[in-house]
Every structure is written in structure tokens, then in C-alpha cells.
Amino acid sequence: MTQTPMLQVKDLWVEVEGKEVLKGVSLTIPVGETHILFGRNGSGKTSLLMTIMGFPEYRVRHGRIYFKGEDITDLPPYERARKGIGIMFQRPPSIKGVKLREMLELCAKKNGYRIQELAREFGFEKFLDRDVNLGFSGGELKKSELLQLLVQDPDLALIDEPESGVDMENIEVIGRMIRKLLQKDTHRPRQKSGLIITHTGFILKYVPADRGYVMLDGKIYCQGNPQEIFEGIQKHGYEECLKCLRRMETQLSA
Amino acid sequence: MSEKNGNPVERLNLEEFIPAKKVEPPKSLEELSEEEIARLKEVGIDLAAEDHPGLFVQADCGVVSCHCVPEGLELLPITEALKKYDWLREKYFWKAVTPEKDEFTKIAAEDLDNGYFIRVFPGEKVIYPLQTCLYIRTDRVAQRVHNIVIVEEGAELHIITGCTTNPHVTSGLHIGVSEFYVKKNAKFTYTMIHEWGENVHVRPRTGIWVEEGGVIISNYISLDKVGSVQSFPTCRLKGRGAVGQFNSVIAAPEGAFLDLGNRVILEAPETKAEIISRTVCYGGETIARGHLIGKAPDIKAHLECQGLMLSDKGYILAIPELEAHVANVDMSHEAAVGKIAREEIEYLMARGLDEEEATSLVVRGFLNVRIEGLPPELQERIEKAIEESRKGM
Numbered sequence: 001m002t003q004t005p006m007l008q009v010k011d012l013w014v015e016v017e018g019k020e021v022l023k024g025v026s027l028t029i030p031v032g033e034t035h036i037l038f039g040r041n042g043s044g045k046t047s048l049l050m051t052i053m054g055f056p057e058y059r060v061r062h063g064r065i066y067f068k069g070e071d072i073t074d075l076p077p078y079e080r081a082r083k084g085i086g087i088m089f090q091r092p093p094s095i096k097g098v099k100l101r102e103m104l105e106l107c108a109k110k111n112g113y114r115i116q117e118l119a120r121e122f123g124f125e126k127f128l129d130r131d132v133n134l135g136f137s138g139g140e141l142k143k144s145e146l147l148q149l150l151v152q153d154p155d156l157a158l159i160d161e162p163e164s165g166v167d168m169e170n171i172e173v174i175g176r177m178i179r180k181l182l183q184k185d186t187h188r189p190r191q192k193s194g195l196i197i198t199h200t201g202f203i204l205k206y207v208p209a210d211r212g213y214v215m216l217d218g219k220i221y222c223q224g225n226p227q228e229i230f231e232g233i234q235k236h237g238y239e240e241c242l243k244c245l246r247r248m249e250t251q252l253s254a
Numbered sequence: 255m256s257e258k259n260g261n262p263v264e265r266l267n268l269e270e271f272i273p274a275k276k277v278e279p280p281k282s283l284e285e286l287s288e289e290e291i292a293r294l295k296e297v298g299i300d301l302a303a304e305d306h307p308g309l310f311v312q313a314d315c316g317v318v319s320c321h322c323v324p325e326g327l328e329l330l331p332i333t334e335a336l337k338k339y340d341w342l343r344e345k346y347f348w349k350a351v352t353p354e355k356d357e358f359t360k361i362a363a364e365d366l367d368n369g370y371f372i373r374v375f376p377g378e379k380v381i382y383p384l385q386t387c388l389y390i391r392t393d394r395v396a397q398r399v400h401n402i403v404i405v406e407e408g409a410e411l412h413i414i415t416g417c418t419t420n421p422h423v424t425s426g427l428h429i430g431v432s433e434f435y436v437k438k439n440a441k442f443t444y445t446m447i448h449e450w451g452e453n454v455h456v457r458p459r460t461g462i463w464v465e466e467g468g469v470i471i472s473n474y475i476s477l478d479k480v481g482s483v484q485s486f487p488t489c490r491l492k493g494r495g496a497v498g499q500f501n502s503v504i505a506a507p508e509g510a511f512l513d514l515g516n517r518v519i520l521e522a523p524e525t526k527a528e529i530i531s532r533t534v535c536y537g538g539e540t541i542a543r544g545h546l547i548g549k550a551p552d553i554k555a556h557l558e559c560q561g562l563m564l565s566d567k568g569y570i571l572a573i574p575e576l577e578a579h580v581a582n583v584d585m586s587h588e589a590a591v592g593k594i595a596r597e598e599i600e601y602l603m604a605r606g607l608d609e610e611e612a613t614s615l616v617v618r619g620f621l622n623v624r625i626e627g628l629p630p631e632l633q634e635r636i637e638k639a640i641e642e643s644r645k646g647m
Contacts, residue, residue: 053604081606089604093597097619106615107605131619152605 004069006031006156006193007052012063014051021047023218024063029156029211032190034182036204036226037197039215040238045197046090048215049158052195053087054080067156086154088145090161090197094133100144101128107152118150122177138165139174146177157181159196163203175206184208201230214241266455266482268357271396271427274367279316280391286313290391290420297416297449298635299387308384312399313391315367326378327411328371332400335371342371346402350433350461350490358429358457362398369400369431372411374440379410383445383632388430390419390454396427403432405440405468412629414445417456425453425481432460436468438493445632447639448476448483452509456483466493466522473625473632474502474514475639482511486543489518491525502531503621503640506538508567515543515573520553520583527555532621537567545575548583557587562594562620 007029014022021044029035039045051058052065054077065073072080095103104115119125124143127136133144142162149157162178163171183190184207196203204226212226214233222229222241232240280286283301286294291301299311308329311319317331335342353363370386390397405411419426428450436442450456464470470489489498500516518527529544546555561570574587594616602612621640625633 055600055604076608077600077603078606078608078612081604087604089601093595093601095598095602095616095619097622097624098615103605106602106607148605 003031005029005066006033006068007195008066009048009052010064010066012048012051012065013061014047014058015061016047016057016059021058021218022051025218025220027213027220029193029195031193032183032188033210034184034194034196034207035211035213036201036209037195037213037215038201038229038233039197039199041199043215044218045199045215046160047218049087049160049195049197052158053077053085081152081154084155085158086149086152086156087158088142088149088160088162090164092133092141092145094131094136096131096134098132099129100132100147103132104128104148104151107148115151118147122147122173139167139170142166142170142174143177146174146181150177150181155192157192157194159194161197161199163198163200171202171206175203178203178207182207201233204230216241266427268361268396268427270394270425272392272394273365274315274395274397275365277314277392277395279314280318281316283311283319285318293418293421294387294389294416297387297418297447298414298639299385299416310370310384310386311389312368312370312387313389314395314397317368320370324380324382324384326380326409327374327384329384330371332369332371332402333366335402342402346404346433346435348433350435350463351431351459355459359431359459362400362429362431362459365398366400367398369402371402372413373404374406374409374411376406377408378406381410381412381629383412383414383629386413386415388415388417388428390423390426390428390450392420393423394425395423397429399428399430401430401432402435403442403444404435405437405442407437408439409437410441412443412445412632414447414632414635416447416449418449419451419454423451423454426451426455428454428456430456430458432458434460434462434470436462436464436470438465439467440465441469443471443473443628443632445473445628445636446475447635448474448480449478450480450483452479453481455481456485458483458485458487460485460487462487462489462498464489464491464493464496464498467495468493469497469499471499471625471628472501472516473628473636474500475504475636476512477503477505477639479507480510480512482513484513486513486515486517489516489527491518491520491527492522494522495524496522497525498527499625500529501623501625502533502542503623503636504531504540504542505534505621506536506540506568508537508565510538512538513541513543515541515545517545517547518555519547519549520555521549523550523552525550525553527553529557529559530623531559532623533561533570534617534621535561535563535565535568535570537565539568541571541573543573543575544587546577546585546587548578548585549580551580551582554584556585559587559589560620561591562617563591564594564617
């Protein structure tokens with residue numbers, strides 16, 4: 001008997017303000033696996049995450065999204081969040097007058113996670129009494145986001161460019177936070193799944209992943225061992241992907 | 255009353271109201287019903303609490319409570335204080351506010367119901383907030399109040415004043431003249447929470463004088479229904495280094511008319527003033543004014559006026575004014591009126607809040623002005639008032 005996957009995306013076509021951003025994306029993330037989505041800026045990676053989270057400006061023209069076997073394509077974001085999907089934004093807004101502690105308490109509504117303890121573990125205690133994300137540096141924003149996710153404790157974490165704008169000192173902490181979120185340091189079987197977006201791929205050094213994809217122009221062209229894909233991109237850049245793609249297309253049309 | 259040109263035309267007919275003196279006031283707090291006690295509690299006046307370190311309650315024209323437990327200050331009904339001290343009339347009564355100002359000050363000058371007189375003796379720091387409450391108990395009453403607060407040299411005082419009406423009052427008029435004198439190096443914080451009621455009209459007339467090194471912090475909060483409020487306290491920073499800080503937190507539901515603001519005249523060198531207002535419009539009419547007048551060198555003054563429009567009804571009219579009379583002043587203002595950022599709502603929705611919960615959290619955050627120099631107890635009260643108000647938003 002095979003387990004119902006955590007997430008199944010089937011032939012997803014999405015447009016934003018009349019512009020097609022996803023053109024038939026399919027992927028499946030089994031329970032306990034972390035998948036990595038590589039791709040240049042503007043290739044549609046963030047659009048895929050935003051669509052999985054359910055933001056209304058990402059209009060699904062075709063295709064379905066299943067979470068734990070349930071069709072969630074038409075649910076609003078808060079219902080998806082309540083069912084167990086969490087997202088780490090690349091550029092989260094700040095909320096004036098609302099303290100991070102208060103925000104964390106709201107995120108933890110269901111499971112009463114230990115906020116103070118978690119903040120201490122990642123050296124973020126002094127930010128609890130500051131307004132959410134207001135005046136935070138790049139690394140602080142990521143930590144704020146990941147702390148919210150840790151408290152929210154989703155079964156599927158969507159993580160958008162966790163290493164962008166973060167200095168070397170902080171990337172290790174961020175890696176640790178993601179590993180905790182995805183139960184990387186606990187014994188199998190893991191219950192948590194993740195989908196991580198990266199255009200540099202450096203996060204792989206800190207977070208092991210089970211599968212990788214390359215996204216180009218709203219389509220997933222390639223999937224396989226994430227480490228191999230990363231090394232290929234590092235060596236040859238995304239140009240090589242394009243060439244590979246052209247070869248594939250020639251083969252197809254031949 | 256609703257003209258958008260910044261000079262609203264008064265359409266209140268004073269003859270519709272009964273002078274408070276024609277109504278028999280309650281003799282003591284015991285005469286108030288449970289419903290009334292609950293109402294007072296909503297504006298922070300807890301009559302059940304045993305340890306009132308200072309509580310002044312005036313219902314209609316009558317002073318029903320005037321406890322004065324804390325040391326270092328004197329608290330009297332103003333009518334008694336005027337009999338007791340000749341100097342009060344000579345030096346303070348109708349000095350920071352002129353009786354000729356308008357028809358409301360004229361009426362208050364003609365015949366006074368009552369009000370409070372508070373004087374903190376030199377060097378005394380009364381940290382625990384004093385509570386005052388002006389309460390309209392009878393339908394269609396016009397209440398005339400005159401308050402004087404004197405914070406003597408080096409002293410400190412915090413007042414929280416709650417104003418409200420009996421739940422059965424359908425209309426009323428409150429005229430409140432207040433004169434505050436903050437002496438050399440003294441500090442006075444004054445926090446006013448208004449919860450009047452739908453057809454109650456409120457005309458506070460406030461004048462504040464601050465001497466050398468003195469500090470006034472004034473907070474005004476009105477988050478509930480009200481007929482109309484028109485208030486424009488004028489503060490004179492008379493001595494070198496005096497500081498004035500004015501914060502307003504306002505929600506304007508449909509049917510409310512709120513014309514609010516402050517004027518600060520920086521008369522002495524090195525004085526500082528800041529006016530901050532946050533307005534949320536749910537369909538009411540609001541005017542947010544601020545007028546800073548720089549008359550001495552090396553002054554610093556800033557005005558911040560922010561509004562959120564949550565409805566297509568009503569309006570927010572922000573009128574920030576800067577007026578400089580000498581060189582070497584530093585004066586600035588920023589005003590912004592807008593809607594809630596969609597991005598913030600969606601962010602919160604991704605964390606599991608539905609649209610309504612997300613909106614009220616953003617609005618509450620917007621109104622949550624953190625005020626430096628307030629005792630924690632007062633800051634908590636303000637936060638609680640904002641917290642509770644969102645239930646009705």
C-alpha cells in the first residue's frame with residue numbers, strides 16, 4: 001500500500017494579471033520528503049509557492065492541487081494554513097504596532113508551542129517585543145519567518161529563497177531552523193515535508209533534500225538527485241539547462 | 255455640523271438641552287445603578303476597586319466622589335477650591351482659556367456646574383494615576399465643567415479621565431473647560447478616554463501652559479460612537495526646554511463627527527513638540543488638525559497624521575499646519591491617508607487568520623501608538639481600550 005502523498009500538483013496552469021506564470025506544472029512530494037526547486041529569478045518558482053498557498057491573485061486556469069489527498073485548489077489561504085501548510089515569504093511585509101510575540105501566539109493558537117524557548121534556541125529573544133519584521137535585516141527577516149513557521153508547525157513547509165540576503169554567520173542558524181522544521185535531525189519516519197526554492201542552491205549545504213527540480217519559464221523541465229542538479233548548475237549555469245532543453249525538444253520533434 | 259472646509263458650521267441648538275443644575279444629582283456613588291457602574295468600568299473607572307488612590311466622579315452637575323488618598327496633592331471640586339483660594343481666581347481661573355473664545359466657553363463662564371481642582375505640591379511625584387470621570391446621567395442634559403490642574407515645580411502627575419453617559423441617555427451636551435499649568439521641571443500626563451454615546455455632543459476647551467523644563471503628555475482616545483466632538487487644545491510652551499507631546503487615537507464609526515487636533519505654540523528656545531494622530535474611519539466624518547507655531551529659535555516640532563479609510567462613506571480630512579516666525583527652527587510634518595495594505599492581510603491569512611481577524615489585527619496595530627514616559631499601568635489601559643474596541647469594529 002502506498003501512502004497518500006503530502007502534496008500533489010497536477011498540470012497546473014496559473015496566471016497573474018492576465019500573464020501566464022505557470023504552464024503545466026506537476027510534482028508530487030511524499031510524506032517526510034524535502035524537495036528543492038531550482039531556477040532563475042522570474043522562472044515561476046515563487047508563483048508556484050504562492051499558488052500552493054492559495055493567494056487569490058494567482059488564478060488557477062487549469063489543474064488541481066491536492067494536500068494529503070484532499071483537493072484544496074479552491075480553498076482560501078487561511079484554510080490551507082489551518083490544514084497544515086505553512087509558507088516562508090522571501091520578502092515579508094512588516095506589521096506596525098503588532099509585536100512578534102503576539103504574532104507567534106496567534107500562529108501557535110492550535111498547539112501552544114513554547115515561544116520563548118524556541119526564540120532562545122535560535123538567539124531571537126530580543127526581537128519578540130519588536131513590531132513584526134519592522135526594520136529587520138535580511139537575516140532577521142528569515143529568522144522571524146522561520147520562528148513563525150516553527151510555532152505554526154505545518155506538515156508542509158513552503159520555503160522561498162531562505163539564503164537570499166543572509167550573511168554567512170546567519171545562514172548556519174537558518175539551516176538549523178529549517179532542519180528542525182522539517183525534522184531532519186530526528187529519526188525516520190519523518191512526518192514533515194518541505195518545498196524549498198533556491199536560485200543559488202547554497203541552502204543544500206545545510207539542508208539535505210530528497211529530490212530536485214529545475215524550473216524554466218513556468219515549466220518543470222528536469223528532475224532528479226538534487227545534489228547532481230546543483231553541481232550541474234554550479235558548473236555550467238542555467239545556460240546548460242537551456243541547451244539540454246533544446247536537445248530534448250529536437251529529439252521530440254525529430 | 256459638517257463642513258469640509260475646515261471651519262465647520264455649528265448647528266447645535268443649545269436650547270434643546272436642559273442645564274445640568276435643573277436636575278437633581280445623585281448624592282453619592284451608592285445611588286448609581288449596576289448598569290451605570292458597568293458603564294463607568296468601560297472607561298476605566300472601577301468603582302468596585304477598594305484602593306482608589308484618588309478618584310473624582312461628577313455626574314451631571316454633582317460631584318459624587320472626591321477621594322484623595324495620595325499624599326502630595328490636593329483634589330477638590332472646583333467650586334470649593336474657588337471659595338478656598340483667592341489666588342486661584344487671580345492667577346489661574348480663565349487664564350489659559352479665555353471665556354470669550356466661543357459660545358461654549360461663554361456658557362461655561364456664565365454659570366458653572368462643577369469640575370475638579372488638582373494641585374500637586376512642589377517636588378511631589380504622584381506616579382499612580384489619578385482617575386477622574388465626567389458622567390452624563392440624565393437625558394438631554396448640558397453639563398458645564400471647569401477643571402484646573404496645577405503641577406508645581408518639580409512635581410509629577412498622571413491623570414486618566416474617562417467620560418461617558420448613562421446607557422439610557424439619548425442625547426446630551428458636555429462643555430468642559432480645562433486649564434493645565436505645568437510648572438518648572440514638572441511633568442504631567444493626561445490620558446482621556448471618551449465613550450460618550452451616539453447623540454452626545456462634546457465641546458472640550460483646553461488651554462495648557464508649560465514652564466521651563468516642564469513636560470506635558472496628552473493622550474486622547476475615542477473609539478466608540480459619539481454624536482460630535484470638537485476639540486482643539488492649545489498648548490503654550492512658555493519656558494526654555496519645555497516639551498509637549500500630543501497623541502490621538504480615533505475611530506470614527508458612521509454617524510460620528512470628530513473634529514480634533516492640537517495647537518502647540520513654541521514660545522521659548524529649545525522647546526519641543528510632537529503631535530501624532532491615528533484615525534480609522536468606518537464611515538464617520540473626521541478632521542485631524544495639527545498646528546505647530548514656532549516663535550523661538552532652536553525649537554523642534556513634528557506633526558504626524560495618519561489615517562486609514564475602511565469605508566466609502568464618511569471622510570478623513572487631515573489639516574497639518576506649520577508656522578514659523580523666526581530663523582533656526584526645525585519643523586516638519588507627515589500626513590498619509592490610505593487603505594489597509596492587501597499584502598499585510600494576505601501575510602496574516604497565510605498564518606491561519608481569516609480575513610476579518612487579519613484586518614482587525616492590522617487596524618489595532620495601526621492604532622497602537624507606543625507612548626514614551628507613561629506609567630505601565632496607563633499604557634496597559636490604552637492598549638486594553640484599543641483591544642476592546644476591535645470587537646465592535
